[in-house]
Amino acid sequence: MAVEAFLQALQNFRDLDLLLFMFVGSIIGIVFGLIPAIGSLTAMALIIPFTFMMPPMNAIPLLLALTSGAITAGSITSILLNIPGTGVNVATLIDGFPMNQKGQAGRALGAALVSSGMGGVFSVFLAFAIIPLVLPMVMALRSADMVFVILLGITFIGVLGTGSTLKGLISGGIGLLISFIGYQASTGASRFTFGANYLYDGIPLLPVILGIFGLPEMITLAAKGGAIAKAGANVKGVRDIFEGGKDVFRHFFLWMRSTILGYIIGIVPGVGASVAQFVAYGQARQTSRHPQKFGTGTVEGVIAPESANNAVQGGALLTMLALGIPGSPDTAILLGALLLMNVIPGPQMMTAQLDLSLTLLLIVIGANIIAASVCLILAPNLAKVAYIPGRILVPLVIAIIFIGAYVHRESLNDVVVTIAFGIVGLAMRNFGFSRPSLLLGLILGTLFEHYLFLALAASGPLFFVRPISLVLIVISIAAIFQGQIRGLFGNRFRRQAKTYETKG
């Protein structure tokens, strides 16, 4: 079955429209990736309204390629302007910008773009390799297990992100509460609608996405004032760009380690590239023969985070397709977009629709190759996009957000919801609450309730007494109390070390 699906995926991938939208998506992603105020999350939210009228096989390549393009291009401004294009390129500037200051901008760019592109491509091959292992696991899941898979996803995305555990969990909880607005499918009862017809079908997804991811970035940029990047930043020539590409092969095992690390982090629901980049940077420093050079402009400090941040994509996409649980914030928005297109990720994507899943993975390969190639050729000129003044970017993007919110259902109420969630998103952004957690709670809330009542009907109140469910519960609890567990073991090891010292 898998071979047939792969052949069908190859056939799908040869479609000219698909290739065209993949190319356009990569280019749009590159442009958004170069504008630090926007980033891949906002970019995806902004592009979704343009995809309503497209067939899924045009819209999905566009959105997938956009993420690859944004992540790849984000390294350019990190290195040339000391401003990360997206949140996942922060670790790159630790060594990338010092390399630029030392006159090695081209080498840093070459290393970043080649390692990023290769990381993205290799992660997909890893995903292909792991599918035979994932298939039986996914087939073994029952309704009861799905309840805890969803809880695990919401817990992980809230807890293991970059913010606080408590705020992450509260954000996921709010998302779940919002998902209860409207009529309940199993009973037809109306909940929290206050008699408003608008709320009967629940809070629409797109205005929420545009509100919590798009508006807050623009409001902050407008409130700060000025340009994203100041003129006069150190943009140097790129004569040694190919030298940087060769550096990736000189440090091949570092690249390989970082890519595998990024891929594994991608599989874990909710963690994403913003964590992977620092983990990869840390292991590169720990395993280096000259760790003291890190932070002063060493090429290994560029290769490691760039390989890992793009490798997350393959793992995150596989988790999202197989379980319907996003592996990263980008895939959380992609999940929302797929649901809007009536493409429902979940176990069936690994069985009946395996060819579609494999096609999506092939698109990631193509998009990464396109993005890395375009960036390598145009890198020094592309950085100038970051000089766009906020006063021009803000009204343009806000206008697109409002129109985007309106066009899906042609309702002005959706624009009001966008503004309301823009305020909520701004507060969440400024006070460290997790916006992807809220979105995930909102997306998965209905499904969570559906599986819970199915499991209760089938197995009664003790539905969770199943090996898989119990393992998932233990992992969720461990994730919530990971800080305390680390502290407990840390203290124990410290006590043991102290005892040995005393004995010694």
Add this chain to the structure above:
Amino acid sequence: MKLKGSSYCYIGVMGIAAAVIILALPMESLKPKLLPLILGGIVFVLSAAGLWRDLFVQNNKPDGETKKDVDSEVADARLGGYLAIGVWIAGFFLAIYLVGFTIATLLFVLAYIKAHGAKWLTAIIFTIITLAVVYGVFEVVLKMSLYKGLFFAF
């Protein structure tokens, strides 16, 4: 004991969770109210814990990178700046309601760019680009009908 920005967020969330519980309690059947009651309770308790931590626990450790990255931006952006952009957004929405998307977008983009110190030529060029995107993509290519506004509805 001083309330921080996040403390107000916790209080707001506690209010929402309490409202969910109060509204769910009178529901007749158990099925629709089961999860809102459980999750509303959990969110309320977690927010109360967060508020308690904000008020009574001395915590100098920032909440990871998010806090660190965002704090400098929050400091950069003055309250006046937030209010100003709030007024712009409200004005834009009011204009959409009255004169529809096309004219409101034209007015908003032109006025915003010009009011922030750009030359007329720059403001006009970017307004035309935005209108071309709005009209070209949504109305011509995607064949979507944009809201015409209260003044042009009759």
